[in-house]
Amino acid sequence: MSELSQEQLTQIKEVLNQRYQTVIEEVREELANAGQHQYIEIIGNVPADSGDASMGDMLADLNAAMIDRQILEIRDIEAARLRIKNNEFGACQDCGEGIAFERLMAYPTAKRCISCQQQYEKTYATENIPSL
Template sequence: MANFTEEQLIQLKAALHKRYLHLQKEIRNELAHTQDISDSELAEYVNNIPDDIDTALVDRQINEMRELEMSMKYLSELEFGDCIDCGNEVGFERLLVYPSAQRCIQCQTQYEKAFPHESSPSL
């Protein structure tokens, strides 16, 4: 695990939690009109998602929530903050800004060059 102070770990845990709650709220807002749907109507709803729901956005938000869940797990197991590609520290400041970051800046830059289609959505 990257060498974080106890105070930094507290800040990172708070940043992870804050981002997770923010994403939950965004998804709830996007799906706000689903509150009145009964369980029996849910399958029909899923098959006919209204046009005003940005499914790509919700999908990205859910994927980021999964990344945050993994980051929280790694943090609790003291395996948090190391780049998944090179093993170096991701960096405290980077993690505060983007709590689910899994790569250091150098490796993320290389990843985006190698897989440009994954970092920029297209129609």
């Protein structure tokens, strides 16, 4: 566990709570507007051609991808809250060293210190990228 003061933990909890509420609201808005996109005007109820249908499909997929990203962020926030509860918050999951308070304020769900995160990104940068 990193050496975060109680005041620092309180600040991080506040940032996590604010971000959680923001993301929940974004998901609610996305779901509420799922059937009311601007592209409905383009394609109407029956697409005029395959290009219009493709555009409608792409925008629907984009909406789903945005919701997926937001759900992943909610899970990260919940995991960070659990690490706080279990006194495991602020420690790098790779090297065990403390994660800097400044990093945690900027990215409160961080699981790694800067150097381990850089190494992780170099190692896994091409993972899940399709190739021919």
